[in-house]
Amino acid sequence: DVKVTQSSRYLVKRTGEKVFLECVQDMDHENMFWYRQDPGLGLRLIYFSYDVKMKEKGDIPEGYSVSREKKERFSLILESASTNQTSMYLCASSLTFRDTQYFGPGTRLTVL
Amino acid sequence: ELKVEQNPLFLSMQEGKNYTIYCNYSTTSDRLYWYRQDPGKSLESLFVLLSNGAVKQEGRLMASLDTKARLSTLHITAAVHDLSATYFCAVVLSSGSRLTFGEGTQLTVNP
Numbered sequence: 001d002v003k004v005t006q007s008s009r010y011l012v013k014r015t016g017e018k019v020f021l022e023c024v025q026d027m028d029h030e031n032m033f034w035y036r037q038d039p040g041l042g043l044r045l046i047y048f049s050y051d052v053k054m055k056e057k058g059d060i061p062e063g064y065s066v067s068r069e070k071k072e073r074f075s076l077i078l079e080s081a082s083t084n085q086t087s088m089y090l091c092a093s094s095l096t097f098r099d100t101q102y103f104g105p106g107t108r109l110t111v112l
Numbered sequence: 113e114l115k116v117e118q119n120p121l122f123l124s125m126q127e128g129k130n131y132t133i134y135c136n137y138s139t140t141s142d143r144l145y146w147y148r149q150d151p152g153k154s155l156e157s158l159f160v161l162l163s164n165g166a167v168k169q170e171g172r173l174m175a176s177l178d179t180k181a182r183l184s185t186l187h188i189t190a191a192v193h194d195l196s197a198t199y200f201c202a203v204v205l206s207s208g209s210r211l212t213f214g215e216g217t218q219l220t221v222n223p
Contacts, residue, residue: 033210040215042200042213042214042216043155043213045210045211048210056209058210090155092155097204097208097209097210098143098204100157100160101145101157101211102157103155103156104154105153106153106154
């Protein structure tokens with residue numbers, strides 16, 4: 001079974017802090033994705049990566065950056081957290097772009 | 113721009129009843145996914161539909177795809193409480209690299 005894990009289930013940070021969210025997959029998938037999920041707005045793609053050190057912006061990249069130094073690990077970075085980044089963050093991975101995406105358990109981030 | 117619309121967004125039904133969730137999308141695609149999300153949990157893959165006329169069934173859920181009408185349906189047969197969840201459809205463009213999700217349908221099955 002595909003396993004996607006995320007470093008924290010719940011996280012509370014203060015405005016202005018630098019925040020790291022980590023995602024690890026164990027199935028040698030090429031592609032990894034970061035989404036945020038907000039009530040009434042559904043899932044929105046922040047960034048995705050199709051190879052080590054390769055990344056592309058999604059629909060809402062502002063205020064975020066990503067890092068993929070190893071194939072199995074994809075990190076989302078909030079350079080200076082703001083209250084409007086309070087959300088549920090979901091990581092996913094897929095073998096190719098046309099394969100099913102498998103999601104991690106999510107990180108609920110609260111920025112105070 | 114690909115748009116994916118689900119309806120209804122909220123569905124409250126009684127156990128034992130049948131109902132259908134609809135997923136419409138705006139641009140040609142040959143691949144559609146259905147996911148389930150329980151409250152506070154992540155998304156779980158239910159079905160992937162790969163071609164026109166595709167039908168997949170798992171227990172009380174059956175999904176179908178009509179690529180000409182750009183429509184997928186998720187049919188619930190004899191609903192039970194355990195099916196209460198939010199259901200998302202998601203579409204990838206034939207030439208695309210990302211999924212576009214519908215808004216989700218929040219299903220509540222009442223005893």
